Amino acid sequence: MNDDQLLRYSRHILVDEIGIEAQQRFLDAHAIVIGAGGLGSPAAMYLAAAGVGTLTLVDADSVDLTNLQRQILHATASIGEKKVESGRETIARLNPEVRVQPVDRRVDDAWLEAHVPLATVVLDCTDNFATRHAINRACVKHRVPLVSGAALRFDGQISTFDFRDEHSPCYACVFPEDQPFEEVACSQMGVFAPTVGIIGTMQAAEALRVIGGIGQTLMGRLMMLDSLRMEWTTMKISRQQECPVCGSGGSHLPETP
Known part of the structure; x- marks a missing residue:
């Protein structure tokens, strides 16, 4: 780190659990943020402010007036x-040192296959069930x-799936792809603006803990927020051996001993 970086990130470096070592890992990291909307906005901004060296920002949409109530990455x-x-x-404008790779497209299996292996961490900030499962696979x-987040109306949820650990569940363990699911967009149901801010900011915090190897992530836990009452519920989740993606029925991870 040069002198300007030591000053810019000094409040991180002063934290014993972070220090120069974890901050350098932030600088060297590559985070893929899929979705530049309500969740992706605070997630990307906090990752950039923290000094994550490369951000791949993926979204196929254009900014609309209705986005501005919550998507703080964009302006009028x-x-x-x-x-x-x-x-x-x-x-x-926030941090010119961060290399941003804008990807104006919807992700598919081919894109994910080519780019996910290059990332340190992936943040799922989408609102599409099929896309979430493709990212998970x-x-x-x-x-x-x-790091997966979701929000609708006053409800939010977040978890981290760390596949470097063979005991980690995956998204499909919690939300099976073949289970009946009624997908509702915030354009139909609405969303309380700070709810996406809370969840998106937590996604950034989870990603930084993953990158820096600091603290304890949400692996094995699903946190659910009711922001109307400002109440949190935490549910323990575990890897399902019958999961077709990560369990013994899948082809990507070995069975847990």
């Missing part, structure tokens, strides 16, 4: 602009940690 002047370009501009296959 960004309306009509591609979200990834608007996000790149915001992050450049790729992260399981390549043993890349996954």
Whole structure:
């Protein structure tokens, strides 16, 4: 780190659990943030502020007036602009040292197969059930940690799936792909703006703990937020041996001894 970096990140370096060593790991890291909306906005901004060296920001949408109530990566002047370009501009103003790779597309299996292995951590900030499962499969296959968040109305949830640990469950262990699921978008049901801010910020915190090897992540726990009452519920989750993605029925991870 140079003198400017030592000063910029000094409040991290002063924290015993972080110090120069973990901060350097932040600088060397590559985080993929899939979704530049309500969750991806605070997640990407806090990762950039913390000095994560490379951010791949993935989203196929353009900024709309209805986004601005919660998607703080974008501003009124960004309306009509591609979200990834608007996000790149915001992050450049926040921390010009961060390399932002804007990807203006929806992810599919081929893209994930090519790019997930290059990441230190992946943040799922999407609102699409099928996409979540595609991201999960790729992260399981390549043993890349996954931080998954979701929010709708006053409800939020977050967990971390760290596939470097053979005991980690995966997203499909908790939300099986073949279970009946009624997908509802916030465009239909709405969302309380700070709820996505809380969950997205926690996704950044989880990603930084993964990168820095500090503290205890949410692996093995699903946290659920009711922001109408500001109450948290934590549920323990475990790897399911019958899971078709990561269990004995899958092809990506070995069975747990």
